[in-house]
Amino acid sequence: MRPDSIVFGAAGFVGRALVEELLRRGHGVAAAVRGGGDRLASALAERDVPLDGLRVVTADITRPGLGLADDLADVRDVYNTAARFAFGLGVTEARAVNVTGALNVLDWAATLTYLRRVVHISGYRVSGGGAPDYRRLGAYEGSKREGDTAVRARAQERGIPLTIANPATVIGPGQFIGLASLVSDLWRGRLPAVPGGPEVFVPVVDLGYLAAFLADLPADERTEGNAYWVLDEETPHLPDLVKLIAAHLGVPAPERTIPVGLLRRLPRTITGAEPETLSFLSADRYDTASAQAVARRPMPPVGPALKRWADDLVATGFGTSAPPRGPYGFHRVAGSATWLTGEREHPSHVLLHGLPFDSASWSQMVERLDAPVLAADLPGLGRSSPADGPLEDWLAELLRTVGSRPTLVAHSLACGPAIRHAAAHPDGLSRLVLVAPAFLQAPAPWPRRSSLAVPVLRRMTSARLARALGVPESPATVSAAANLARPGHARRVVAAMRAARADLASTLSRVTVPVDIVVGSADPLVTPVDRPVTVIEGAGHYPQLTHPDDLVHALAGAGTPPRIGL
Incomplete structure (x- = not known):
C-alpha cells in the first residue's frame, strides 16, 4: 500500500499514537523517524496494530528537503508531531527542530502534488503568541512560540493548507515528562507542597483522544486555516488533581501550596523545580469551543x-522499565490501594509475594504459566498502601470477586495469610502451594544485620539488594529497591520479616484443600510437616527468581524436581 499520509516524529509519544490511529483506519502511513524504525514497528506489533500499510522512512527535519529518499508522491496529509521537548535546552538546539524543522516540513509539503493538509502540533500556551522572550520563557517554550508564529506566516506566504492543534499536557502510556515529574515526587514522598496557588490550572488531554482528533482534521474542510486548543476543561485545579491521583495511589496528598512568585525567588536546590516549568503554573483558561465543534467523538x-x-507511570517505574503484560493497576481492597496485575475474575493461579519484593518477583513465572494469573502486592509491603485490617482479611476481600477456584501460591511471609485463608475458605480454592514457608525454615539473617538496618535499607540499590539476597539482579530487584526508598516502606518490611515466625502449624493442619510445599535445597525446612514437599536442587529462598522453570514444574505437579516427603 502506497502511503497517503506521513507522520514526522513518528517514534515520539504523540507520533506513535497517531501512526497507530491512522493504520487502524486503513491508511497507508509513512512513519518518518531519524532512527529506531524497528522499535516503532515492534511496538505497534505488540499492540496488534495492522502493519500492512506501514512504511518506515528515515528523515531529518533539521535539513532542507528532510533527507527523504523514498517515493512519497501519493502523500496528501502531512502531520508534524516532531518536537524537541525538554527543559534546560540550549536555544540553538531547541530552534533547530521546533522552528527551522517545522518550516522545513512545510516547504517539503508544498512540493506534493496531492497535498490536502498539513497538521502542525503546537502547544496550548504558545498559540499566536508573537515574538518570544527566550530569556523569560526558556528555550523550549520560546522556540515553540516562535515556531507557531513562523509556521502560520510560511503557510500563508506559500498557500499551504494548514491546521494547527494546540494540545495541553498529553497523558497516556509513555508520557514521563512534564506533569509526570510531579506524580513521581508524590509517589516517592518528595512533594511537601503543591506548586502554585489553589486556582492553578494545568489542563490535560488523553493521548488516544488527541490521536483521533488529529487523524480527523484533514478530511474536515472546516478545519483548514484554523487552530484548535485541544484540552479537557474538566481537568481539576492542580491541588485537586494531585489529591485525586494521591487517593488512587494510596499516598498522602500535600495540604499546602507554594505561590509561584515564591518558587521563582527560592533557589532551585531547595525547590527542585525546573525554572522553565513555572510559566505553566497559571490560572489561564482556554476557549475549546471550536475544537469541540469539529471533534467526532467525546473526550x-x-x-x-x-x-x-498514574497506573502506567507506576507500572513502568516512571519510565525505567517495561510494563507487565496484561491488565494492571490500583484497586481498592480492604482499604488498601492494592496493586494488581493479570486476570481478576477467573485466574487459574493467585500469586502472593514474599519480602522484600512485590508481585514483580513473579514475572518469570507468569511468562511460563500457560494459564491466567492474578498477582497482587501485599498491602503496605509492595506498591500497595496499608490495609485497614490483618492480611487475611485483605486476602479474603481480594478473592471475594474471583469466580474460579484458583491455586493459591504464597511465598515466605505470604504463607501465613494464605494458610489462614485456606483454612477459613476451603471452597474457594483448588490447591494451596507454599513456596519457602518462612515459619518452617531457619530465620533469615539479613533483616537483623546492622548493615541492613532501616536507614541503610532505604538506600539499597538494586545491585546491592540482589547481592544481599543471593539472587540475580532483575526487574524484581529494581522494583523492590524503588519501593524500599519510599517513606515507611523499609520500616514495614523489616517489621514484617521479624514477625514472620508466627506458629502456623496448627492452622496448617486444619487446611482441607490439597497443600504442596516447595523449598530450595539451600533453604530447607527445619520443622517437619506432614505435607508433600518438593525440593529444588540448588535453589535458595527465592526459587521464583533463580529457578523459575523448576518452580513451574512443581506447580504443575510434573514430578521434576523429585517430590520428597518430610
Whole structure:
C-alpha cells in the first residue's frame, strides 16, 4: 500500500499514537523517524496494530528537503508531531527542530502534488503568541512560540493548507515528562507542597483522544486555516488533581501550596523545580469551543484517564522499565490501594509475594504459566498502601470477586495469610502451594544485620539488594529497591520479616484443600510437616527468581524436581 499520509516524529509519544490511529483506519502511513524504525514497528506489533500499510522512512527535519529518499508522491496529509521537548535546552538546539524543522516540513509539503493538509502540533500556551522572550520563557517554550508564529506566516506566504492543534499536557502510556515529574515526587514522598496557588490550572488531554482528533482534521474542510486548543476543561485545579491521583495511589496528598512568585525567588536546590516549568503554573483558561465543534467523538472522563496514566507511570517505574503484560493497576481492597496485575475474575493461579519484593518477583513465572494469573502486592509491603485490617482479611476481600477456584501460591511471609485463608475458605480454592514457608525454615539473617538496618535499607540499590539476597539482579530487584526508598516502606518490611515466625502449624493442619510445599535445597525446612514437599536442587529462598522453570514444574505437579516427603 502506497502511503497517503506521513507522520514526522513518528517514534515520539504523540507520533506513535497517531501512526497507530491512522493504520487502524486503513491508511497507508509513512512513519518518518531519524532512527529506531524497528522499535516503532515492534511496538505497534505488540499492540496488534495492522502493519500492512506501514512504511518506515528515515528523515531529518533539521535539513532542507528532510533527507527523504523514498517515493512519497501519493502523500496528501502531512502531520508534524516532531518536537524537541525538554527543559534546560540550549536555544540553538531547541530552534533547530521546533522552528527551522517545522518550516522545513512545510516547504517539503508544498512540493506534493496531492497535498490536502498539513497538521502542525503546537502547544496550548504558545498559540499566536508573537515574538518570544527566550530569556523569560526558556528555550523550549520560546522556540515553540516562535515556531507557531513562523509556521502560520510560511503557510500563508506559500498557500499551504494548514491546521494547527494546540494540545495541553498529553497523558497516556509513555508520557514521563512534564506533569509526570510531579506524580513521581508524590509517589516517592518528595512533594511537601503543591506548586502554585489553589486556582492553578494545568489542563490535560488523553493521548488516544488527541490521536483521533488529529487523524480527523484533514478530511474536515472546516478545519483548514484554523487552530484548535485541544484540552479537557474538566481537568481539576492542580491541588485537586494531585489529591485525586494521591487517593488512587494510596499516598498522602500535600495540604499546602507554594505561590509561584515564591518558587521563582527560592533557589532551585531547595525547590527542585525546573525554572522553565513555572510559566505553566497559571490560572489561564482556554476557549475549546471550536475544537469541540469539529471533534467526532467525546473526550473521555478526565478522572479515569488520570488514574490510568498514574497506573502506567507506576507500572513502568516512571519510565525505567517495561510494563507487565496484561491488565494492571490500583484497586481498592480492604482499604488498601492494592496493586494488581493479570486476570481478576477467573485466574487459574493467585500469586502472593514474599519480602522484600512485590508481585514483580513473579514475572518469570507468569511468562511460563500457560494459564491466567492474578498477582497482587501485599498491602503496605509492595506498591500497595496499608490495609485497614490483618492480611487475611485483605486476602479474603481480594478473592471475594474471583469466580474460579484458583491455586493459591504464597511465598515466605505470604504463607501465613494464605494458610489462614485456606483454612477459613476451603471452597474457594483448588490447591494451596507454599513456596519457602518462612515459619518452617531457619530465620533469615539479613533483616537483623546492622548493615541492613532501616536507614541503610532505604538506600539499597538494586545491585546491592540482589547481592544481599543471593539472587540475580532483575526487574524484581529494581522494583523492590524503588519501593524500599519510599517513606515507611523499609520500616514495614523489616517489621514484617521479624514477625514472620508466627506458629502456623496448627492452622496448617486444619487446611482441607490439597497443600504442596516447595523449598530450595539451600533453604530447607527445619520443622517437619506432614505435607508433600518438593525440593529444588540448588535453589535458595527465592526459587521464583533463580529457578523459575523448576518452580513451574512443581506447580504443575510434573514430578521434576523429585517430590520428597518430610
